[in-house]
Amino acid sequence: MLESLKEESLAANLLLPKFGIVNLTFGNVSVVDRERGIVAIKPSGVAYGELRAEHIVLVDLNGSKVEGELNPSSDTPTHCCLYRNFPEIRAVVHTHSVYATGFAQAGCGIPCLGTTHADYFYGEIPVTRKMTADEINGQYELETGNVIVERFRKLNYLDIPAVLVLNHGPFAWGKSGEKAVETAFAMELVAQMACHAFTVNPEPRLIQQHLLDKHFLRKHGADAYYGQGKKST
Amino acid sequence: MLESLKEESLAANLLLPKFGIVNLTFGNVSVVDRERGIVAIKPSGVAYGELRAEHIVLVDLNGSKVEGELNPSSDTPTHCCLYRNFPEIRAVVHTHSVYATGFAQAGCGIPCLGTTHADYFYGEIPVTRKMTADEINGQYELETGNVIVERFRKLNYLDIPAVLVLNHGPFAWGKSGEKAVETAFAMELVAQMACHAFTVNPEPRLIQQHLLDKHFLRKHGADAYYGQGKKST
């Protein structure tokens, strides 16, 4: 069981360079076993080309190491904070993908400008608030998780499975390592499309609510009809 | 015959990743057999790497499935609407290529700024109007086709074989699967060039009518002299 968890974590981490959303060692994926309360996460500062299943570190939901020779990612407390507060997610991804990070550095959420966005995210991908000096100088990585959780107080983390941490970069999550990485890639894609839209028109067109509803709900929820899950209408 | 139709559809779908104009599963191509009134289209939500000829779904011109185990693309009603209204086309392509989608999200057509554009499109690639709530909440994919057809009431769909659906993305069409994908790629290319032109000069130079005429007509119509079709002048 834990071997398969480590394998899922490894496979998801290796999807990051395949999708082109990681550079150097800026990125990591974790997957949680909800029954045992164990998280399988990338070790800190290890190159993707050298990563193997035995390098994946196991920690509990408080981030304490349970198994593994290497140090877990320094972002581990952020991942664990998200698992504790978002009970229905099974995987977390963090990258510094260039367009999404551009928005995080611009201090702007990624507005929902089109159906590509609406197929994955039910509205703007939000940006967190400025962290306080105490938060940064205290348990910084934990507090990073806390500002994400705070940002979602009035938002549904299943409907908008991603966030930008201000002056930092994107996080995404999902029901599996593979799905969370796909969501992180979709976020980068819509960030790029939005960037091009801003180049052409500094005031691009927000998607209308009806179209947002239509696209998000045809892929998600009880009435979804996209893909091979049920008979198409 | 239908096998060759499925093969043409498969080959054209596989050109999308080759040209770099598709990400994830955002894209599909269909090809029509006009005599039999049968459309061969990509199944919904199937990855390009796994796509084989037997996956291609056959539907009639109203979008009803005639053959195939999988669901056809959810965009099938849009494709069929275009086939019913644009009698001289044999293939339809839909992508979310990033630059063209950027224009669709900016709410702008792609202006004709140069000869690259003029070689493929006889003027601006237009953007459709905002859809009504009824259109979106009703037969959405069919209505998407209808707003495209409406946009071409005063335009020649053979001279401008592409469109941007507002807040959504590009569609292109042509006389074969391969040619339609080439046109979709040319649209992405001119969208990228136009985006760079806007970066350098927020008010770029529209092509003059004489130059547009010259380039479009040297490749299209009775007096064309580009390529190996007739003796060059």
Add this chain to the structure above:
Amino acid sequence: MLESLKEESLAANLLLPKFGIVNLTFGNVSVVDRERGIVAIKPSGVAYGELRAEHIVLVDLNGSKVEGELNPSSDTPTHCCLYRNFPEIRAVVHTHSVYATGFAQAGCGIPCLGTTHADYFYGEIPVTRKMTADEINGQYELETGNVIVERFRKLNYLDIPAVLVLNHGPFAWGKSGEKAVETAFAMELVAQMACHAFTVNPEPRLIQQHLLDKHFLRKHGADAYYGQGKKST
């Protein structure tokens, strides 16, 4: 002799996709044999993947075909015009590379903003004037050459071996097919850098004359000291 001319032309044409400055069939290279007055040029509309030496077309300096089964590039009269007017060049390249074409569509020359530019071009890469209706409707490709020549009346075509044709795209030239393609690639590179500079600062810094002199002259002319040609100082 003519075989080696065709081989040089073929090799230079095949460098275009290798440098990533050609898409579809938008690009061509010619090489001239000055003694015999023969130009070896790419055939019109042939894909780069299928191009072989026997496809290269030989024309005289007026563009009349001397040898070859295929039609020469429709841009042949432009190439020949440049050979007739710029006696010291041996090769001409035309592409629609995306950043340089962006400038041509913006109606702007590529300003000399840095030493990358200065290493290849002794000042701004100029853009041609708007062509008249008569020029476009007459011998268009020849007149395209003529507006380039006109633009260089007060410029040295050896010091600035490239130009942007307004609303069209770049041409470059040089002493060999390989060198001319390298120059076309350098033009695309400085166009990209300039585009990024405009994004960061709508009024980027022009290079100062002393620095332009220094960089251009350390690579060109009697006192050049870059590379392995003479002892470095």
Add this chain to the structure above:
Amino acid sequence: MLESLKEESLAANLLLPKFGIVNLTFGNVSVVDRERGIVAIKPSGVAYGELRAEHIVLVDLNGSKVEGELNPSSDTPTHCCLYRNFPEIRAVVHTHSVYATGFAQAGCGIPCLGTTHADYFYGEIPVTRKMTADEINGQYELETGNVIVERFRKLNYLDIPAVLVLNHGPFAWGKSGEKAVETAFAMELVAQMACHAFTVNPEPRLIQQHLLDKHFLRKHGADAYYGQGKKST
């Protein structure tokens, strides 16, 4: 010993095309042997695909050739100037990577907008002042080093291991050839992110000082806890 120095220099030079931060021959890396006062640097104008260890040129700290058949990079006096003035560096990299050069041409330093930047650079990557006519017309490459050194009078070259030379391009340095190239790549990456941030918001958010401190210091200095160097906290 000198063979291993040449091998380190070769390996680092070959990382430049691998990271995609070099085009044509615009880039070079040197590595110094501090005990012997010998610098191993790329020869001038040699293509990366042809570069072998025996081509690497050895010079002393004044730039005079000690060993090697080829001319050293024309930028050698700049490298040597940095070695003489920054005693704790072992390698220097110079490229014309497109985004960082875009900033150098915009006349702007790369502002610290996020944690990607802060992980490598403790503040803005500065741009040098305009050089005087005398500096350019005199020992230009040496003076290029001097304006870099001048720019760092009030800055710590270990905390900010990179610079932009105005209207020219980036230099980076570090404790090894590999690390210096990694830093040059990180600079290009943050330049790209900053460029996208400027596209979205012409006045992007500077990182707050606390966050800059946190990220730089968790990777550098006595209390660093990133990676596998010490037990994670």
